[in-house]
Amino acid sequence: MSAAAHRVAVVGGGFGGLEAAKQLAPAPVELTLIDRRNFHLFQPLTYQVATGALSPAEVCYPLRAIFKGRRNVRVVMAEVEGIDLAARELRLHPTAGGPDQLSIGYDTLVVAAGSAYSYFGHDEWRGLAPEVKSLESALALRARLLGAFEAAELEADEAGRRALLTFVVVGGGPTGVEMAGQIAELARDTLRSEFRSVDPAECRVLLVEMADRVLTAFPPSLSKKAARSLEGLGVTPMLRHTVVGIEAESVTIEAADKSAERIPAHNVIWAAGVTASALGARLAEQSEGDLDKAGRVLVEPDLTLPGHPDVFAVGDMVRVRGADGAPQVLPGVAPVAMQQGRYAAKAIRARLEGRTVPPFHYRDKGNLATIGRARAVADLHLLRLSGLAAWLAWLFVHLWYLIGFQNKLVVLIRWSFSFLTRGRGARLIAGDGASGAGRTGP
Numbered sequence: 001m002s003a004a005a006h007r008v009a010v011v012g013g014g015f016g017g018l019e020a021a022k023q024l025a026p027a028p029v030e031l032t033l034i035d036r037r038n039f040h041l042f043q044p045l046t047y048q049v050a051t052g053a054l055s056p057a058e059v060c061y062p063l064r065a066i067f068k069g070r071r072n073v074r075v076v077m078a079e080v081e082g083i084d085l086a087a088r089e090l091r092l093h094p095t096a097g098g099p100d101q102l103s104i105g106y107d108t109l110v111v112a113a114g115s116a117y118s119y120f121g122h123d124e125w126r127g128l129a130p131e132v133k134s135l136e137s138a139l140a141l142r143a144r145l146l147g148a149f150e151a152a153e154l155e156a157d158e159a160g161r162r163a164l165l166t167f168v169v170v171g172g173g174p175t176g177v178e179m180a181g182q183i184a185e186l187a188r189d190t191l192r193s194e195f196r197s198v199d200p201a202e203c204r205v206l207l208v209e210m211a212d213r214v215l216t217a218f219p220p221s222l223s224k225k226a227a228r229s230l231e232g233l234g235v236t237p238m239l240r241h242t243v244v245g246i247e248a249e250s251v252t253i254e255a256a257d258k259s260a261e262r263i264p265a266h267n268v269i270w271a272a273g274v275t276a277s278a279l280g281a282r283l284a285e286q287s288e289g290d291l292d293k294a295g296r297v298l299v300e301p302d303l304t305l306p307g308h309p310d311v312f313a314v315g316d317m318v319r320v321r322g323a324d325g326a327p328q329v330l331p332g333v334a335p336v337a338m339q340q341g342r343y344a345a346k347a348i349r350a351r352l353e354g355r356t357v358p359p360f361h362y363r364d365k366g367n368l369a370t371i372g373r374a375r376a377v378a379d380l381h382l383l384r385l386s387g388l389a390a391w392l393a394w395l396f397v398h399l400w401y402l403i404g405f406q407n408k409l410v411v412l413i414r415w416s417f418s419f420l421t422r423g424r425g426a427r428l429i430a431g432d433g434a435s436g437a438g439r440t441g442p
Contacts, residue, residue: 005030005072006352009090009106011080011279013040013063015334016315017112018403019341025070027349032104036079036095038063041135042402044334045411047175049138051145051182052190052427053418056135058411061403076104080113080279085286085308108310108351110344113277115316115332117270118294125246129170129268132179141269143429145183148267149191150429152198163264165203168251170243171272172209173217174369177226179269180207181372184233189373189422205235206263208253210242215377217331217367222377225386229371243268274332276317283313292319298327301359303344312347314340320360330362334401339363368394373419 006029010021013035021033039060048054067073081101082091090104117131132138145167152164165187169180184205191200207214207230213223214230214237227237238253244260245252251268254260276295284290288306289297296319298306303320305311315337319327330336343360350357366380368390376390385393395415402408418424 007105007107008032008110008348009034009104009108010110010112011035011090012112012114012315013037014043014112014114014315014337016114016337016341016344017110018063018066019338020110020112020312020314020345021073021341022066023342023345024348025067025073027345027352029072029348029352031070031073032076032106033063033067033073034076034078034080034090034092034104035063036077037135038075038077038096040066040403042398043133044398045402046132046135046138047179047182049135049426050132050141050179051186052142052424053182054411054414055426056139058407058414059402060135061407066403078102083109083111083279083282083286085283085305085311088310106310108312108348110312110314110341110348111279111283111317112313112315112337112341113279113317114337115274115276115294118273118275119270120273122246125268125270128246128248129270131270132175139430142426144267145186146427146429149187149195149198149200149203151266153195154197159264161198162204163249164266165198165200166206166263166265166267167203168206168208168243168253168263168265168268170208170268170270172207172211172214172237172239173271174215174367176207176209176269176271177214177230178370179271180205180235181230181233181370181375183269184230184235185372185422186424188234190424190427201234203234205233206238206265207235208238208241208243210240212240214239215367215369218369218377218379219384222379222384222386226369226371226377229375229377229386233372233375274316280313280317283311287311292327292329296329302347302357303340303360312344314344323359331364333367335365336362338401368397370394373422 008029009032010017042059045059063075077096078092078094081093119125130141148164152161155161187200187203215223240256242254244254252262280297284297299318303312316332322328347357368378370376374388374391376394378385378390378393
């Protein structure tokens with residue numbers, strides 16, 4: 001690679017950053033991919049890790065392995081501590097040892113730092129109601145969920161046993177619906193007949209949603225079918241309800257009429273609302289971009305930062321200025337990030353060749369959500385599916401986008417085995433989450 005090669009830095013190994021890096025790798029550039037972890041996580045399936053359906057290695061893939069054949073691509077395991085847009089420089093803190101800090105210069109920057117779950121001003125709930133957006137949190141939650149059944153087996157007090165076997169999922173979007181369905185299936189199918197003093201099927205799964213229906217991004221008809229499927233699994237959707245308090249052994253839920261109910265429960269899972277990466281605020285500070293309440297920075301129609309055409313921002317952390325000048329908030333889903341990552345790479349390659357590209361346009365291919373075994377809903381715009389057909393469509397799409405042939409094959413085998421036997425092969429209580437099994441306190 002020539003010393004004068006164009007330097008591109010990509011921050012984030014998630015869907016948007018990885019897609020940008022993959023599309024840019026064949027180009028005549030020096031590419032640096034920066035992520036605080038050494039693997040790409042297929043986030044749509046982390047809830048299956050949390051419920052023992054899949055193992056961590058089956059939803060992750062090493063970043064270095066993806067680019068091992070590209071000598072112009074360097075992977076750096078570090079966290080971005082600062083961005084100097086004027087100097088075109090990133091300040092990094094290595095997360096696996098080495099120097100305390102290092103700097104990397106760039107000619108073009110792609111920031112795809114993603115988002116985290118928002119607790120709506122109640123950060124004290126974070127340790128009491130874990131989420132499943134990261135691999136670490138999924139593993140910790142797996143230990144808590146399985147540990148709750150183990151603790152219930154030894155609990156002599158009936159009220160204490162009911163509290164241990166009450167699971168409250170906050171948020172009726174795809175993640176919340178999928179998590180609630182998986183917990184119900186884990187208890188009623190997989191763990192059936194494995195315990196002697198307690199019946200796992202007696203567990204109570206509550207899905208709390210402040211809207212009047214689950215899966216509000218779907219047509220009402222599919223939302224109703226999803227709710228019926230959840231109820232068929234034993235999940236209780238609590239619509240038009242809001243969580244107003246979480247303690248180590250209880251959760252307080254407020255109804256639409258402002259009446260409140262305190263429910264004894266040791267396990268609360270958070271799947272409601274997101275907030276953008278803090279890097280969005282840092283970009284806004286040094287540009288003309290503004291932030292919304294969720295921390296998303298406003299970018300131009302070509303996904304560049306206002307006043308900084310050399311900086312692209314993609315994924316959950318951005319809003320896009322539309323043709324009329326008004327900000328557009330796109331869904332915080334993998335297809336959006338992937339399409340934006342591809343667009344950023346296409347725009348960079350076009351610039352190197354002296355060409356221009358039209359503004360970014362998101363192509364919405366539809367929504368998919370699975371509820372459980374052979375239970376799903378699919379809104380493909382011209383076609384709406386539910387039940388087995390939707391579940392097969394969901395399965396095909398997720399296998400298609402999963403990184404690595406080995407992972408695709410292993411996950412297909414896992415799912416086939418689970419479908420036929422209702423079993424789950426990754427029900428292990430191990431790691432840092434083991435000490436907190438069955439408890440929701442820090």
